[in-house]
Amino acid sequence: MAVYKRNYSAYTGTVTPVWTRVLVLARYAFEEAWSSKITVGLFIFCLLPCVVSLVVIYLADNPMARALVGGRWQEMLAIDAKFFLKILQTQAWLALVMASWIAPRLITFDLADNALPILLSHPISRFGYVFGKFIALFTSLSLITWLPCLLLFVYQGYSSPQPWAISNLQIAMGLLAGSVIWIAFLSMLGLALSSWVKWRVVATGVIFAAVFVPAGVGAIVSALLRTKWGLLLNVPVMMSNLWQRLLGAPAPISERLSVPTLAIAVMLSLVCLVCVGMLNKRIRAREVVRG
Amino acid sequence: MGVIDLDGVEVRLANRTVLDNLTGELHGQAIGLLGPNGAGKSTLINTLLGFHLPSKGKARVFGLDTHKDRAQIRGGIGFMPENDSFIGNMSGVRFVRYMAELAGLPSGVALERAHEALFYVGLGEVRYRKVNTYSLGMKQLVKLAQALAHGPKLLILDEPTNGLDPVARQRMIRLIKDIRKEGSIRLLISSHLLRDIDETCDEVLILKNGRIASLCNIEEERRSNRSFMELETVGATGRFSVSIRGLGCECATFPGGRIKLVIPDNIEARDLYVIASEQGVQIRRMNQRRDSLEDIFLRAMDNDQGRTANGSL
Numbered sequence: 001m002a003v004y005k006r007n008y009s010a011y012t013g014t015v016t017p018v019w020t021r022v023l024v025l026a027r028y029a030f031e032e033a034w035s036s037k038i039t040v041g042l043f044i045f046c047l048l049p050c051v052v053s054l055v056v057i058y059l060a061d062n063p064m065a066r067a068l069v070g071g072r073w074q075e076m077l078a079i080d081a082k083f084f085l086k087i088l089q090t091q092a093w094l095a096l097v098m099a100s101w102i103a104p105r106l107i108t109f110d111l112a113d114n115a116l117p118i119l120l121s122h123p124i125s126r127f128g129y130v131f132g133k134f135i136a137l138f139t140s141l142s143l144i145t146w147l148p149c150l151l152l153f154v155y156q157g158y159s160s161p162q163p164w165a166i167s168n169l170q171i172a173m174g175l176l177a178g179s180v181i182w183i184a185f186l187s188m189l190g191l192a193l194s195s196w197v198k199w200r201v202v203a204t205g206v207i208f209a210a211v212f213v214p215a216g217v218g219a220i221v222s223a224l225l226r227t228k229w230g231l232l233l234n235v236p237v238m239m240s241n242l243w244q245r246l247l248g249a250p251a252p253i254s255e256r257l258s259v260p261t262l263a264i265a266v267m268l269s270l271v272c273l274v275c276v277g278m279l280n281k282r283i284r285a286r287e288v289v290r291g
Numbered sequence: 292m293g294v295i296d297l298d299g300v301e302v303r304l305a306n307r308t309v310l311d312n313l314t315g316e317l318h319g320q321a322i323g324l325l326g327p328n329g330a331g332k333s334t335l336i337n338t339l340l341g342f343h344l345p346s347k348g349k350a351r352v353f354g355l356d357t358h359k360d361r362a363q364i365r366g367g368i369g370f371m372p373e374n375d376s377f378i379g380n381m382s383g384v385r386f387v388r389y390m391a392e393l394a395g396l397p398s399g400v401a402l403e404r405a406h407e408a409l410f411y412v413g414l415g416e417v418r419y420r421k422v423n424t425y426s427l428g429m430k431q432l433v434k435l436a437q438a439l440a441h442g443p444k445l446l447i448l449d450e451p452t453n454g455l456d457p458v459a460r461q462r463m464i465r466l467i468k469d470i471r472k473e474g475s476i477r478l479l480i481s482s483h484l485l486r487d488i489d490e491t492c493d494e495v496l497i498l499k500n501g502r503i504a505s506l507c508n509i510e511e512e513r514r515s516n517r518s519f520m521e522l523e524t525v526g527a528t529g530r531f532s533v534s535i536r537g538l539g540c541e542c543a544t545f546p547g548g549r550i551k552l553v554i555p556d557n558i559e560a561r562d563l564y565v566i567a568s569e570q571g572v573q574i575r576r577m578n579q580r581r582d583s584l585e586d587i588f589l590r591a592m593d594n595d596q597g598r599t600a601n602g603s604l
Binding site: 110113114 | 340380
């Protein structure tokens with residue numbers, strides 16, 4: 001109990017610019033996401049493939065190591081677009097695991113405790129609220145996707161005996177663009193689905209389901225209608241197509257599984273629009289009275 | 292310019308008119324918002340916060356349009372919602388600091404003000420506990436602390452004593468009185484408890500079915516020297532009340548033969564006994580007393596049409 005009576009005093013100091021409130025939201029969301037030990041554990045796990053890749057690059061650029069490794073292992077040590085495509089694919093799917101863990105933490109706590117009326121009664125719009133959470137999720141996923149991928153690219157450029165980086169700049173651009181498209185898509189999907197599910201564990205499952213269940217449906221559609229357009233429901237195939245083209249890697253999948261880039265872009269945009277609609281419906285200070 | 296200006300405000304939600312042609316200027320230091328459930332109190336608050344766009348008319352807070360200037364208005368408002376609304380897995384001090392930072396306080400100042408606000412409302416000792424471990428009374432207080440921390444110009448309290456036990460209610464009322472006395476904050480207090488409004492407010496806006504049923508200065512009403520009387524009767528109460536209305540009395544009837552009257556100067560108690568005797572009605576109890584907020588409220592509720600036109604003081 002306080003030993004003396006405290007009085008209320010008005011605040012007369014300066015206030016921060018309105019646009020920085022989004023960053024306040026992002027900062028608190030980021031802290032919330034990383035306050036869990038599971039997040040830290042997942043982060044370390046997600047960086048393991050990068051460490052392995054780092055070792056491979058080291059060996060590939062080390063003449064003694066190359067001499068020791070003979071035969072078909074030489075092929076494995078080729079550092080090219082195909083090699084970076086594998087890294088990008090691995091990191092991208094680990095990003096899905098990370099997003100499905102973090103995204104529900106950012107939204108469901110606010111929804112479960114009905115915090116939106118209080119949060120939105122401050123000078124922050126609904127767009128600002130979602131954007132703040134988006135920044136937090138996007139930043140977290142960046143730490144395991146394009147950032148380590150580009151660091152590996154830089155390391156390869158540094159340690160390669162021949163000038164390598166300039167002639168393979170498309171790989172760097174592809175890594176950046178492919179990662180950014182994927183994590184932006186994941187962030188939108190994760191936030192939209194989390195806003196509709198109050199329980200975090202369920203939200204995590206729903207995010208996974210939203211990626212893989214339509215792929216199954218797409219396969220059924222393709223088989224029944226004898227068309228390849230069912231692949232537009234198959235996110236893994238769509239993204240593999242996109243990444244392969246962005247990095248300029250040889251097509252690892254058959255022509256039968258190839259989808260036009262424009263169709264992929266339209267499909268991803270459509271999903272993002274649906275996510276915006278879902279967030280618009282759900283992120284409100286008050287429920288709309290029905291009837 | 293009033294604290295709140297309403298100019299023919301109409302709000303429609305799901306094809307239903309929830310607020311209908313509200314017009315009035317509210318000037319008080321502490322403004323009470325009264326009305327039965329579903330009268331439109333919370334909708335009016337949400338409209339002032341810019342959550343609902345009026346389908347007709349305009350609402351202004353400190354002269355700023357609630358839709359166009361909502362960011363500016365929200366910066367100067369502290370809002371304590373009616374229902375549970377917090378982030379449960381944050382500690383009290385972190386939650387209040389977060390809200391203060393969102394309102395525009397720099398991070399260090401926000402932390403300092405969060406501690407002060409929590410001590411002020413009496414949660415100083417539990418400020419490091421997670422909010423979801425707080426009791427209902429503590430949750431109400433932490434909502435008040437977050438509304439106060441950034442030093443708002445207008446504090447909106449939606450049912451601040453909801454669910455509180457008598458001791459906690461007294462503490463909340465005392466805090467509201469303190470804030471009012473300090474003078475730098477205007478208050479808008481929504482409640483369906485007349486006693487809360489009576490104790491804390493100097494002006495009251497009564498809503499009924501989305502319309503203004505009454506807008507008055509409580510102190511002025513009390514000073515108007517109107518003579519009130521409560522009767523407890525047995526017999527044909529309905530016919531009796533019609534007759535006393537004929538004498539020029541304002542009258543409201545209640546179950547159990549209870550009648551509340553406002554008596555003009557030229558009418559005496561004896562006249563009521565005469566009518567009662569003529570109609571075979573027994574007057575079991577007669578109690579004369581001064582005006583109260585309850586009377587103002589009951590009169591407003593008795594007026595079925597509500598007040599649709601000008602509500603200015």
